[in-house]
Amino acid sequence: MASPVTRSLIVLLFVGAATGPVRSQQAGAVVSPEIMADNRATFRVRAPNAKDVLLALEGTGRIPLVSDGSGVWSVTTPPLQPDYYAYSFIVDGVAIVDPANPVTRPNLLNQQSVVYIPGASPLPWETRPVPRGTIHHHFYRSRVAGDERDFYVYTPPGYDARARKRYPVLYLQHGYSGDARGWLAGGPANVILDNLIADGRAEPMLLVMSLGYGLPNFVRRGDPDLRVLKDNYDRFKEALLTEVIPLVERHYRVATDRNSRAMAGLSMGGAEALYVGLNTLDRFAWVGSFSAGGMLEDYAATFPALSGEANRQLRLLWIACGTDDPLVGANRKFREWLMSQGVDFTAIETPGMHTWMVWRRNLIAFVPLLFKPVSSKR
Amino acid sequence: MASPVTRSLIVLLFVGAATGPVRSQQAGAVVSPEIMADNRATFRVRAPNAKDVLLALEGTGRIPLVSDGSGVWSVTTPPLQPDYYAYSFIVDGVAIVDPANPVTRPNLLNQQSVVYIPGASPLPWETRPVPRGTIHHHFYRSRVAGDERDFYVYTPPGYDARARKRYPVLYLQHGYSGDARGWLAGGPANVILDNLIADGRAEPMLLVMSLGYGLPNFVRRGDPDLRVLKDNYDRFKEALLTEVIPLVERHYRVATDRNSRAMAGLSMGGAEALYVGLNTLDRFAWVGSFSAGGMLEDYAATFPALSGEANRQLRLLWIACGTDDPLVGANRKFREWLMSQGVDFTAIETPGMHTWMVWRRNLIAFVPLLFKPVSSKR
Numbered sequence: 001m002a003s004p005v006t007r008s009l010i011v012l013l014f015v016g017a018a019t020g021p022v023r024s025q026q027a028g029a030v031v032s033p034e035i036m037a038d039n040r041a042t043f044r045v046r047a048p049n050a051k052d053v054l055l056a057l058e059g060t061g062r063i064p065l066v067s068d069g070s071g072v073w074s075v076t077t078p079p080l081q082p083d084y085y086a087y088s089f090i091v092d093g094v095a096i097v098d099p100a101n102p103v104t105r106p107n108l109l110n111q112q113s114v115v116y117i118p119g120a121s122p123l124p125w126e127t128r129p130v131p132r133g134t135i136h137h138h139f140y141r142s143r144v145a146g147d148e149r150d151f152y153v154y155t156p157p158g159y160d161a162r163a164r165k166r167y168p169v170l171y172l173q174h175g176y177s178g179d180a181r182g183w184l185a186g187g188p189a190n191v192i193l194d195n196l197i198a199d200g201r202a203e204p205m206l207l208v209m210s211l212g213y214g215l216p217n218f219v220r221r222g223d224p225d226l227r228v229l230k231d232n233y234d235r236f237k238e239a240l241l242t243e244v245i246p247l248v249e250r251h252y253r254v255a256t257d258r259n260s261r262a263m264a265g266l267s268m269g270g271a272e273a274l275y276v277g278l279n280t281l282d283r284f285a286w287v288g289s290f291s292a293g294g295m296l297e298d299y300a301a302t303f304p305a306l307s308g309e310a311n312r313q314l315r316l317l318w319i320a321c322g323t324d325d326p327l328v329g330a331n332r333k334f335r336e337w338l339m340s341q342g343v344d345f346t347a348i349e350t351p352g353m354h355t356w357m358v359w360r361r362n363l364i365a366f367v368p369l370l371f372k373p374v375s376s377k378r
Numbered sequence: 379m380a381s382p383v384t385r386s387l388i389v390l391l392f393v394g395a396a397t398g399p400v401r402s403q404q405a406g407a408v409v410s411p412e413i414m415a416d417n418r419a420t421f422r423v424r425a426p427n428a429k430d431v432l433l434a435l436e437g438t439g440r441i442p443l444v445s446d447g448s449g450v451w452s453v454t455t456p457p458l459q460p461d462y463y464a465y466s467f468i469v470d471g472v473a474i475v476d477p478a479n480p481v482t483r484p485n486l487l488n489q490q491s492v493v494y495i496p497g498a499s500p501l502p503w504e505t506r507p508v509p510r511g512t513i514h515h516h517f518y519r520s521r522v523a524g525d526e527r528d529f530y531v532y533t534p535p536g537y538d539a540r541a542r543k544r545y546p547v548l549y550l551q552h553g554y555s556g557d558a559r560g561w562l563a564g565g566p567a568n569v570i571l572d573n574l575i576a577d578g579r580a581e582p583m584l585l586v587m588s589l590g591y592g593l594p595n596f597v598r599r600g601d602p603d604l605r606v607l608k609d610n611y612d613r614f615k616e617a618l619l620t621e622v623i624p625l626v627e628r629h630y631r632v633a634t635d636r637n638s639r640a641m642a643g644l645s646m647g648g649a650e651a652l653y654v655g656l657n658t659l660d661r662f663a664w665v666g667s668f669s670a671g672g673m674l675e676d677y678a679a680t681f682p683a684l685s686g687e688a689n690r691q692l693r694l695l696w697i698a699c700g701t702d703d704p705l706v707g708a709n710r711k712f713r714e715w716l717m718s719q720g721v722d723f724t725a726i727e728t729p730g731m732h733t734w735m736v737w738r739r740n741l742i743a744f745v746p747l748l749f750k751p752v753s754s755k756r
Contacts, residue, residue, distance in 0.1 A: 161539040
């Protein structure tokens with residue numbers, strides 16, 4: 001008969017084995033990714049019969065892996081800048097997440113694994129021993145979209161529903177194929193805000209992250225035509241203005257004047273921030289777009305009332321794009337149109353592609369500009 | 379020059395393509411899973427050079443897929459009972475999530491894909507048009523564990539931090555290899571509570587779901603010896619009692635008497651609910667274990683003060699296990715020991731294995747029993 005010690009362990013291990021295929025206990029399990037002291041990373045995957053295995057690494061492109069002859073493919077990168085990197089393996093043409101890595105970034109089209117290369121000193125997106133905010137996940141039935149949907153609210157450290165203070169709000173949108181979790185998984189926006197607030201670089205504020213599609217199952221519909229694309233944006237706008245914002249303002253201690261509302265987003269969410277923000281300047285005084293994409297390009301029809309008059313209302317219009325982003329041309333073109341209309345803005349171009357490396361740095365640069373007293377208008 | 383319509387679409391699609399390998403646009407992309415009207419499900423995966431592909435389907439075991447000769451493997455199940463099913467493909471021995479399915483269940487060892495087979499009428503875990511509760515995600519530094527960790531709090535519909543009402547709390551633990559998200563991803567516990575409360579079957583209550591490891595990176599340590607296992611449980615208990623519960627009771631309108639505190643969990647979390655609950659009856663009047671596993675089997679040493687005296691304090695001790703769960707024998711053995719000590723309990727055995735099908739039904743049966751007035755003791 002096994003000793004009590006042995007039996008306990010058998011029982012515990014059995015539990016793991018019973019709930020599914022436990023990867024770490026598989027014969028020939030690999031370690032992946034493995035981070036070296038000099039910031040190189042080795043990626044490994046078992047694929048005994050594959051003929052072609054690539055690593056798709058965020059911000060880098062595709063790198064071939066080499067088989068060791070026993071079924072394990074691997075590649076070691078050059079030293080990587082400290083940051084989060086999403087990646088997939090592409091095994092004989094099929095993209096998969098890393099079977100050995102439990103950390104993934106959710107996405108409606110292309111879930112990816114995530115590896116973190118830590119920095120030598122705390123970086124703005126790294127958890128530090130500072131007061132932490134809280135994330136609230138709300139569920140509601142959308143009359144506008146006709147579905148059950150959700151949004152997330154970040155409340156800053158010290159937020160107290162019973163106190164008198166009212167906070168400003170940044171409405172922050174994910175990109176195409178993401179969902180309401182996008183900025184929490186990709187930023188992480190809550191950690192960035194915790195750190196900026198702890199350092200006195202940002203006003204304590206709420207973040208609201210809602211689902212960026214006005215039509216149900218928009219991503220699964222496949223390629224939209226222009227009419228569907230516009231309908232999607234219009235319903236998104238209506239859901240945000242008539243459902244999400246009223247819910248937030250009913251449940252949280254937030255200021256409801258236009259100087260206390262900002263809107264920003266990345267990629268499709270950047271196009272949405274421009275579309276909603278610049279068309280409802282009575283509601284938003286601060287607008288930011290990070291690598292805006294999927295814009296309705298008939299700008300005069302998209303922003304029918306926008307003119308130099310907006311400069312009196314806009315506290316900040318901040319338009320950013322990575323210089324290696326294929327969308328940088330479209331963003332420059334939009335900025336030219338704004339100039340032709342006499343609308344002031346801040347143009348930001350930073351190194352980088354259409355990646356979270358760019359967007360988390362955009363957020364870190366953008367948030368400290370928000371909700372300053374009126375006297376400090378740029 | 380392309381028309382504005384065409385250019386808009388090009389830009390939008392480019393965004394998708396630039397953020398990663400977009401699966402639905404890959405040549406030869408497959409649809410998986412596909413649910414038929416009669417509840418059969420077809421699972422498909424492209425693996426052109428694989429020699430052996432299996433489906434590991436929760437509650438069912440492993441089913442071989444067949445190649446169509448062009449690189450696509452598939453299998454169609456018999457009609458499935460309406461429920462959530464976790465699954466993986468095992469490609470030449472390596473478990474992977476379904477590349478075509480964005481829905482996964484997080485896990486520190488074996489992330490799996492999830493398919494939902496809907497029911498003909500609303501099932502207790504399906505979203506219905508009823509008032510919805512909210513999920514709050516808290517972050518804190520644990521002095522006991524020495525790491526940054528998190529917990530989730532579900533507040534029921536109508537919860538108001540400014541109202542006078544105080545709510546009871548169920549502390550609900552995940553299993554080995556899961557994390558604090560476990561019951562939200564696997565239940566979903568919030569939807570189950572929404573529905574039970576809407577139907578008047580459960581008291582409005584808070585759920586608190588905390589990380590079930592007392593040692594940092596417990597799962598990644600590999601197989602623990604008994605000393606480490608016990609240290610892990612002791613630190614978990616201390617973190618719950620001295621960190622999580624005080625934080626919850628400071629931030630939420632909750633009742634703090636023992637009749638208003640319950641603790642339950644699945645698998646390792648069931649062992650933890652028994653270990654914490656039965657050793658701190660001054661704090662908990664309601665204890666539930668679902669398929670408890672990884673228990674410290676020297677029961678007399680594990681529960682040194684437990685005797686028939688506990689019957690005066692325990693409002694409910696509810697011990698459940700699936701009849702096809704390999705842990706059912708260990709659970710029966712523990713129940714025998716409780717009987718030998720004169721401790722009353724409710725024994726529940728239901729059809730099923732070590733799966734979420736069993737645990738979500740356990741939760742649905744357990745929650746309505748909680749927080750009844752004293753006069754209705756079973």
